[in-house]
Amino acid sequence: MASVKTLVQSENLKSIPSDYAHFKDNEKSIVAGPEVSLPVIDFSLLSSANPDDRAKVIEDLGKACEEWGFFMVINHGIPENLTNALFDVCNEFFDMPEEEKLQFETKHPLYPVMVRSGTVCNDSNQKALFWRDYLRFFVHPEFHCPNKPKEFSDLVLEYSLRTRDLARKLLGGISESLGLEEDYIEKATELDSSMQIFAANYYPPCPQPDLAIGIPPHTDPGLLTFLLQNGVGGLEIKHDGKWFHLDAIPGSIFVNTADQLEIISNGKYKSVWHRAVLNNKKTRISLVVANGPSPDTIVTPASPLLRENPPAYGPMKYREYVEVQRSSRLNQKPTLDQLKLH
Ligand SMILES: O=C(O)CCC(=O)C(=O)O
Numbered sequence: 001m002a003s004v005k006t007l008v009q010s011e012n013l014k015s016i017p018s019d020y021a022h023f024k025d026n027e028k029s030i031v032a033g034p035e036v037s038l039p040v041i042d043f044s045l046l047s048s049a050n051p052d053d054r055a056k057v058i059e060d061l062g063k064a065c066e067e068w069g070f071f072m073v074i075n076h077g078i079p080e081n082l083t084n085a086l087f088d089v090c091n092e093f094f095d096m097p098e099e100e101k102l103q104f105e106t107k108h109p110l111y112p113v114m115v116r117s118g119t120v121c122n123d124s125n126q127k128a129l130f131w132r133d134y135l136r137f138f139v140h141p142e143f144h145c146p147n148k149p150k151e152f153s154d155l156v157l158e159y160s161l162r163t164r165d166l167a168r169k170l171l172g173g174i175s176e177s178l179g180l181e182e183d184y185i186e187k188a189t190e191l192d193s194s195m196q197i198f199a200a201n202y203y204p205p206c207p208q209p210d211l212a213i214g215i216p217p218h219t220d221p222g223l224l225t226f227l228l229q230n231g232v233g234g235l236e237i238k239h240d241g242k243w244f245h246l247d248a249i250p251g252s253i254f255v256n257t258a259d260q261l262e263i264i265s266n267g268k269y270k271s272v273w274h275r276a277v278l279n280n281k282k283t284r285i286s287l288v289v290a291n292g293p294s295p296d297t298i299v300t301p302a303s304p305l306l307r308e309n310p311p312a313y314g315p316m317k318y319r320e321y322v323e324v325q326r327s328s329r330l331n332q333k334p335t336l337d338q339l340k341l342h
């Protein structure tokens with residue numbers, strides 16, 4: 001299948017091929033503006049020597065996880081020249097000829113490298129293509145990365161280390177916000193061998209953006225997902241039953257809570273539903289880092305939280321969870337719901 005990029009370049013497209021027409025949902029989104037303020041977390045305060053500042057940011061983190069399942073992190077310390085360089089190499093990667101890109105695909109049983117064009121979504125009674133090309137690979141506990149463009153691997157390695165550190169510290173604050181020891185989640189999920197995935201999503205301009213979809217509504221399987229975009233919006237999250245279109249604070253990182261955090265918090269923090277929508281003017285690129293537990297961790301609700309409430313989710317090994325989610329069809333009950341006990 002040709003990539004969406006090739007499709008858009010090959011002809012002056014006025015309408016989308018019918019395979020890309022997605023089930024249309026009429027739920028228009030709201031652009032979050034000053035009247036709805038999205039949670040912003042000043043990361044530098046987590047290491048503040050002032051106990052009041054630290055207590056305040058932990059409280060803010062807890063609120064953001066409980067009320068939104070989403071926040072923007074500022075003052076995270078990841079240099080802008082690193083993230084700019086990452087966008088440049090990803091762009092170069094997507095510019096390579098189709099056959100060359102596909103050579104980087106591997107069928108590694110545990111840690112495959114995936115290069116996908118116009119992602120297919122098969123359902124028992126419907127087939128739809130997503131208006132998205134992507135590159136996706138594991139960066140931890142094993143590091144895999146295409147060796148072209150030549151700086152790609154060094155940049156991804158650096159970014160994966162820094163984001164792992166960021167994830168560990170945010171999870172420390174989140175543990176405390178749940179009334180747990182700071183290192184509770186780190187230990188319970190064996191973060192030293194955490195499963196970390198890097199993905200670059202490429203959404204070319206779409207002539208009929210309301211009829212197609214970049215990624216349909218879903219939740220992420222891991223703990224915390226980090227997302228950067230190339231200045232072009234498209235990420236939407238569901239909040240209070242409505243879709244919100246997110247505008248980024250320049251230099252910030254979008255963070256969303258994912259399924260394992262919902263399980264560990266025994267349902268207090270919800271894994272947020274989100275989707276990627278399209279536009280007809282500009283190519284959008286998002287760089288995603290999915291931070292999960294170690295593949296061999298059996299994730300369960302945190303035991304100190306069970307003194308007051310019974311467990312709301314059954315246990316599952318994380319590797320298995322990811323497999324179940326990957327192989328499930330659109331019309332199936334989400335994996336998280338399958339683990340719900342009541
Ligand atoms: O590109 C986006 O805005 C969303 C990406 C996403 O949700 C994902 O890769 O899981």
Ligand SMILES: [Fe+2]
Nearest residue numbers: 218219220274
């Ligand atoms: Fe996602």
